[in-house]
Amino acid sequence: VTIHDQQLHRGKGGELHQIAEDGAELLTTSQGGPVADDQNSLRIGARGPLLVDDFHFREKIFHFDHERIPERVVHARGYGAHGFFETYEPLTEITRADLFQRAGEKTPVFVRFSTVAGNKGSADLARDVRGFAVKFYTQEGNWDLVGNNIPIFFIQDAIKFPDLIHAAKQEPDRAFPQAQTAHDNFWDFISLTPESMNMVMWIMSDRTIPRSFRFMEGFGVHTFRFVNAKGASTFVKFHWKPKLGLQSVAWNEAVKINGADPDFHRRDLWQAIQSGNFPEWELCVQLFDQEFADNFDFDVLDPTKIIPEEVLPVKPIGRMVLDRMPGNFFAETEQVAFMTQNVPPGIDFSNDPLLQGRNFSYLDTQLKRLGGPNFTHLPINAPKCPFHNFQQDGHMAMRNPVGRVNYQPNSFGEGPRQSPSKGYQHFAADENGQKVRLRPESFADHYSQARQFFLSQTPAEQRHIAMALTFELSKVETVAIRERMISHLLNIDETLATTVAQKLGIQAMPKPADAAIPTRQDLERSPALSIVEN
Numbered sequence: 001v002t003i004h005d006q007q008l009h010r011g012k013g014g015e016l017h018q019i020a021e022d023g024a025e026l027l028t029t030s031q032g033g034p035v036a037d038d039q040n041s042l043r044i045g046a047r048g049p050l051l052v053d054d055f056h057f058r059e060k061i062f063h064f065d066h067e068r069i070p071e072r073v074v075h076a077r078g079y080g081a082h083g084f085f086e087t088y089e090p091l092t093e094i095t096r097a098d099l100f101q102r103a104g105e106k107t108p109v110f111v112r113f114s115t116v117a118g119n120k121g122s123a124d125l126a127r128d129v130r131g132f133a134v135k136f137y138t139q140e141g142n143w144d145l146v147g148n149n150i151p152i153f154f155i156q157d158a159i160k161f162p163d164l165i166h167a168a169k170q171e172p173d174r175a176f177p178q179a180q181t182a183h184d185n186f187w188d189f190i191s192l193t194p195e196s197m198n199m200v201m202w203i204m205s206d207r208t209i210p211r212s213f214r215f216m217e218g219f220g221v222h223t224f225r226f227v228n229a230k231g232a233s234t235f236v237k238f239h240w241k242p243k244l245g246l247q248s249v250a251w252n253e254a255v256k257i258n259g260a261d262p263d264f265h266r267r268d269l270w271q272a273i274q275s276g277n278f279p280e281w282e283l284c285v286q287l288f289d290q291e292f293a294d295n296f297d298f299d300v301l302d303p304t305k306i307i308p309e310e311v312l313p314v315k316p317i318g319r320m321v322l323d324r325m326p327g328n329f330f331a332e333t334e335q336v337a338f339m340t341q342n343v344p345p346g347i348d349f350s351n352d353p354l355l356q357g358r359n360f361s362y363l364d365t366q367l368k369r370l371g372g373p374n375f376t377h378l379p380i381n382a383p384k385c386p387f388h389n390f391q392q393d394g395h396m397a398m399r400n401p402v403g404r405v406n407y408q409p410n411s412f413g414e415g416p417r418q419s420p421s422k423g424y425q426h427f428a429a430d431e432n433g434q435k436v437r438l439r440p441e442s443f444a445d446h447y448s449q450a451r452q453f454f455l456s457q458t459p460a461e462q463r464h465i466a467m468a469l470t471f472e473l474s475k476v477e478t479v480a481i482r483e484r485m486i487s488h489l490l491n492i493d494e495t496l497a498t499t500v501a502q503k504l505g506i507q508a509m510p511k512p513a514d515a516a517i518p519t520r521q522d523l524e525r526s527p528a529l530s531i532v533e534n
């Protein structure tokens, strides 16, 4: 029996382990060196200085010092789970996307739910939009449906996103509030951004204090395209419907829960899945053609508008079940990199200017957050279908081309080849026009759908919206901002506006905000309100 035999034993898979005296796996350095003492650093004498010789100490502390990566610039706090998506019926007529071709086909998914504004350590039940991001590991590459639990958004153009987020997150001088909409900067920006009024009604509703992730809807928000094998396109909006139904807590409950258990939503998902109570959602679609788009009351490219389900019913096309928690939060939930531009053949973008901007932002931010171009090598981000290309090197490269050839075309007959018939074909949309910075006139009505949403609520839900607005605006110190918000509310619902104004102690009601379509004078005062001239 050699020393070598005493130190090693074979695991179940036949792999060799170094073993400690008691048969447990032996603690090693990252270089594999066995560690004799992990409790005491190397020093001169029992009370003397520590030694640079102590490579184990240095490696351990060095690694600890570098544990943190930047938190997401938005949606920093989140919680993920694995599961599967099951297709109900083939959708061959409308999309060639492989995951929708066979009834009963199961596609693995990873989902990350999140809040938007709070930092990584903030409380789960902040009043906030919830992210609902799904990565489908399809046989033709990853599809990321990076949605929210609200079907619309604050702004119509991605160029405004940094301002929205700066205004929503903690103020730069005082670094608070950490996870609340209730502050001057947020309401200042909102009150100067009429296009956000529909979203304001939704975020002041109980939807932003969900009972748990399991009781939330999800939405792709934008209009996307399905494209079939013949290259024909159908517009599509995506909806997730929770099997358990939609439920929220009351604001008083949210406040108490945040104090008693800031991890309430995490704990809920963890416990549900660990106890075999797997949450489930149906994926539903609204499908429409160009003619519907041309005749609909609003522009289907405007992400601040819904297509009401009464006008265009949703069609269930599959179900998603979450049945496994990550083995390691950091490796999977923290390192997962969702990107709207991850689409398989058969799914394409519309010209929604928010979506088009997002398609740049997500790749860019992953480079920063995950430290280089090889974040797709991380197991949580790698496709689960075979994938081959000539990308090489860079920090932390785990996959490099093997052999001599790392380019194409090549005459050695080596390496992967492109395929016009099987590869991703962008929908051949007809585009022409002048290069301009203009907002279409069809994006200009900011109040009708806000009113429609408010009036669709039950009396109790309307009361909650009024109470939420009162609470939020009562935290705003600048009176002019409060009044500017009341002037917008007057365009949505007069009773709502007067109720909130009275509760805030505003004596004289302001005038309603300027009508939806800005005048030429508005335009001159504020170029941000630009509209098309015709």
Ligand code: HEM
Residues within 6 Å of the ligand: 071, 072, 073, 074, 075, 078, 112, 113, 114, 130, 131, 132, 133, 146, 147, 148, 152, 153, 157, 158, 159, 161, 220, 221, 222, 303, 336, 337, 338, 354, 357, 358, 361, 362, 365, 366, 369
């Ligand atoms: C992160 C949704 C608009 C930039 C996220 C996440 C979701 C989401 C769910 C979290 C992903 C995760 O769990 O890891 C949305 C929706 C939007 C929207 C539904 C509008 C409809 C935008 C816009 C931009 C943007 C307009 C920029 C122009 C980002 C960035 C992250 C992010 C930089 C961080 C990604 C990361 O570090 O992994 N978004 N977002 N988002 N979003 Fe958006």
